[in-house]
Amino acid sequence: MFIETSLGKGAGKEKKGHIEVICGSMFSGKTEELIRRLNRALIARQQVEIFKPALDTRYHAYDVVSHNETAIRSTPIQFAQDILLLAGNCDVVGIDEVQFLDAGIVEVAIRLANQGKRVILAGLDMDFEGRPFEPMPQLLAVAEYVTKVHAICMKCGDLASYSYRLNEAKEKVVLGEKDSYEARCRKCFYEGFTP
Ligand SMILES: Nc1ncnc2c1ncn2[C@@H]1O[C@H](COP(=O)(O)OP(=O)(O)O)[C@@H](O)[C@H]1O
Ligand SMILES: Cc1cn([C@H]2C[C@H](O)[C@@H](COP(=O)(O)O)O2)c(=O)[nH]c1=O
């Protein structure tokens, strides 16, 4: 569990950055947890910049929106490098759906943290085949704090770590919601899917 040790601007002697990753399956509460952390940073009067990949327009062009409809304003970006230009002098950088960003996000996260920023990234750790979703494995490796959240398996009610695709599409990136994916536990995921 990530513990917020110094929220206020004046709490630390020096501005020391770090990387936090929130990962898990679809519907596991990644976006809700990201929004919760960012709202607390705003309450602490920190300057917060929020980004999401421009391709994820499922709910809203600009807002980061959870399945539970909590939302926070964000800037859509095409490339990970765009964040370096747009983050400016902020204290906290939040990024949702990082699995859709290019591999450059790893270097970008490191540079932002080294500038003294708190960098919070949320995204899928596995794809519809139950395989690591790049660039998440690299982000998990360089993060100081990792939180893996779980959904509820739609088959049996256990904790779910997998995103089961309900259609036959084979492309890695297929945007969708409950119409095309459901959260499943390991057993129920592999019962319905042969790698
Ligand atoms: N199978 C499920 N397990 C848990 N929560 C679910 C499930 N299906 C829908 N939800 C809803 O999704 C919300 C989490 O949404 P969100 O934060 O957007 O998740 P994620 O970003 O991980 O996809 C939950 O609070 C709940 O209301
Ligand atoms: C497993 C998997 C998912 N996607 C897509 C489906 C959704 O549009 C997003 C995940 O959104 P969430 O906020 O985590 O619910 O990713 C995909 O393109 N490929 C996959 O393998």
Ligand SMILES: [Zn+2]
């Ligand atoms: Zn199950």
